[in-house]
């Protein structure tokens with residue numbers, strides 16, 4: 001009989017871990033409650049963007065070799081990081097939503113305000129390199145789209161782009177929305193769903209085609225389909241002969257949503273059971289060994305037993321870690337996080353100080369197998385911690401969030417016996 005694994009959390013780390021476990025022949029169950037950070041963040045995979053002094057990293061994989069063992073990548077090791085990212089690239093290609101990028105190279109992608117940020121792997125709709133080949137950039141805004149400013153992006157691109165001969169302009173697209181959405185702000189997801197319809201697509205195509213002159217690149221919010229598919233991108237490429245790059249917009253994040261759907265589709269095809277609205281609230285542990293975890297649903301308490309458990313419940317943002325004044329803890333296995341009692345020491349006085357913030361690095365300490373430890377002592381022998389719950393990195397400062405999530409998920413899933 002195959003061995004079993006229960007994964008707690010259905011964010012990027014939990015879903016990717018599930019894919020790897022199922023591929024390795026484990027009976028895999030994901031207990032998922034609430035939305036992961038993907039719903040707010042984009043689907044781009046930062047691996048390592050800036051060192052601790054804020055210097056841009058060109059080769060993330062090479063940099064990982066220099067990290068201490070307190071950093072999650074230091075525990076995972078560069079070889080496993082490379083294998084994890086290449087596996088992610090391969091799975092996304094098989095799912096016909098092929099991520100782009102090279103694990104040895106950071107690319108610069110435009111942000112939702114027209115600045116640039118380093119990242120490593122990008123969804124097919126965010127190929128930063130296209131900017132270098134464009135003679136004309138047209139920034140598209142959409143009437144009614146909340147907090148998305150095409151003129152601001154345009155202005156900042158003019159300031160930031162080295163290629164002075166490139167013409168940069170902006171324009172606004174008007175799509176008709178039914179009365180139900182006319183009563184509220186329009187989100188990028190509404191527009192993406194609209195462009196997935198034949199009428200919406202034709203309307204959009206007709207409004208942009210007169211802007212195509214020479215090598216034209218359109219920069220737009222993430223609206224090129226609500227599904228993890230390149231059909232719309234490919235169709236536009238053929239029908240109007242232009243390129244497109246999406247930039248982020250206000251949540252719900254469409255690129256994050258597509259990545260989540262892609263991973264769920266892959267996992268389900270591999271036979272993973274994903275149980276939603278399953279809030280894990282406790283565990284049964286004896287002699288450092290977990291036998292089951294418990295969920296509290298609408299009706300009753302359920303127990304989920306397994307040979308192994310992967311804790312992918314995220315950080316404070318996803319409720320995987322809980323904070324109180326002077327205290328932080330993980331609530332399912334009751335793991336205390338070593339934090340200063342004096343809350344003032346949790347952060348530097350100013351948020352943007354050009355160095356990592358202490359609070360951002362707090363999380364669960366582990367050994368090199370990602371099993372939780374306290375002062376070097378193993379706490380649980382069949383529980384592995386992945387993703388944002390791990391200690392030792394400030395994803396926001398160093399630009400490593402989804403990279404650590406994917407690589408730790410792969411590492412833990414590969415270690416199960």
Ligand SMILES: Cc1cc2nc3c(=O)[nH]c(=O)nc-3n(C[C@H](O)[C@H](O)[C@H](O)COP(=O)(O)OP(=O)(O)OC[C@H]3O[C@@H](n4cnc5c(N)ncnc54)[C@H](O)[C@@H]3O)c2cc1C
Nearest residue numbers: 009011013033034036037041046280314318387388401402
């Ligand atoms: C605003 C924002 C922007 C970001 N931008 C980027 C970016 O551009 N690039 C990048 O690489 N990274 C980015 N990140 C970081 C990245 O999104 C996270 O590091 C990564 O998604 C963490 O994934 P995770 O699976 O570990 O956690 P999460 O995504 O938080 O998922 C954890 C899941 O577990 C669930 N859960 C929690 N407790 C329980 C429980 N008791 N029972 C069942 N389920 C539970 C949560 O509801 C959630 O669904 C960003 C993060 C944020 C917040």
